Amino acid sequence: MKDLRLKTAKTIASYFDKRKKGHVGNSGYRKTSDLGILFDVVNELVSRRIVVPDSTIFLDLGCGDGRVCMLMSYFCRWAIGIEVEEFIYDEYLYSKKQIEHFLRQNNLLPLPSGLCVLLGDSLSENTHRTIEEKTGVTMQDVDIFYTYITLHDVYAEMLRDKAKIGSYYMVYGFSGILPSYDGFSLLDPDVSGKRTVALYCKK
Numbered sequence: 408m409k410d411l412r413l414k415t416a417k418t419i420a421s422y423f424d425k426r427k428k429g430h431v432g433n434s435g436y437r438k439t440s441d442l443g444i445l446f447d448v449v450n451e452l453v454s455r456r457i458v459v460p461d462s463t464i465f466l467d468l469g470c471g472d473g474r475v476c477m478l479m480s481y482f483c484r485w486a487i488g489i490e491v492e493e494f495i496y497d498e499y500l501y502s503k504k505q506i507e508h509f510l511r512q513n514n515l516l517p518l519p520s521g522l523c524v525l526l527g528d529s530l531s532e533n534t535h536r537t538i539e540e541k542t543g544v545t546m547q548d549v550d551i552f553y554t555y556i557t558l559h560d561v562y563a564e565m566l567r568d569k570a571k572i573g574s575y576y577m578v579y580g581f582s583g584i585l586p587s588y589d590g591f592s593l594l595d596p597d598v599s600g601k602r603t604v605a606l607y608c609k610k
C-alpha cells in the first residue's frame with residue numbers, strides 16, 4: 408500500500424511536469440512548481456518527521472491548478488489549496504477530473520479525501536472561515552504553509568500573526584540568496600539539495 412502510494416504520487420508528479428504552466432510568455436505569475444523536485448523534497452521531510460503522513464496539514468496559499476496539493480495529499484491528512492483567479496480554479500476542476508480518470512486507467516490510488524482546493528483570497532479572513540467550515544482546519548492547525556514565490560513576504564507577515572509556533576513556511580523558487588522573515592527562523596536553506604525549496608520555522 409505504501410509502495411502504491413509512492414508510485415501514485417510519483418506518477419502524478421511526472422504527469423504534471425509534462426504539463427507545466429506559466430513557463431513561457433508573460434504568465435510567470437502563475438508558474439507551476441516542479442513536482443519531481445517536490446516529490447524528493449517531501450520524501451526527505453517524511454524521513455525527518457517534518458511531514459507525518461496522515462497527520463500533517465498542508466496549505467498552498469496560491470495553489471494555481473492544485474497540482475502541489477494533489478501531490479501532497481498522498482503524504483498529508485489535509486492538503487488544502489487556495490486560488491484567487493477563477494479561470495485558474497476552473498483549470499483545477501478540469502485537471503482533477505482528468506487525473507482521476509488517468510489514475511483509474513492506470514490502476515493507481517484515487518485522490519485522497521483530504522484534498523481540498525478553494526476559490527478565494529488567501530489573505531482574507533472570509534477564506535480562512537470557509538476553509539474551517541469545509542475541513543474543520545483553522546490557520547492555527549496548519550503545519551506547513553507553502554508558496555511558489557508569489558506574495559512570499561506578504562504571506563509571511565500574515566502568518567506572523569496567524570500561524571502557530573513551530574509551524575513551517577516552505578518557500579519554493581529562491582536559490583542561493585534567501586529572504587528573511589520577521590517571526591521565522593530559517594531551518595533549512597536547501598531542502599533535499601535541489602536549490603529550490605527553503606524551509607522556515609515559526610518562532
Ligand SMILES: C[S@@+](CC[C@H](N)C(=O)[O-])C[C@H]1O[C@@H](n2cnc3c(N)ncnc32)[C@H](O)[C@@H]1O
Pocket residue numbers: 435436437438439440467468469470471472473474475489490491492495527528529530554555556557558
Ligand atoms: C506562481 S503560481 C504557483 C501555483 C502553485 N502553488 C504551484 O506551485 O504550482 C501562484 C498562484 O497564486 C495565485 N494567487 C496570487 N495571489 C493570491 C491570493 N492572494 N490568494 C490566493 N491565490 C493567489 C495566482 O493566481 C497563481 O495561480
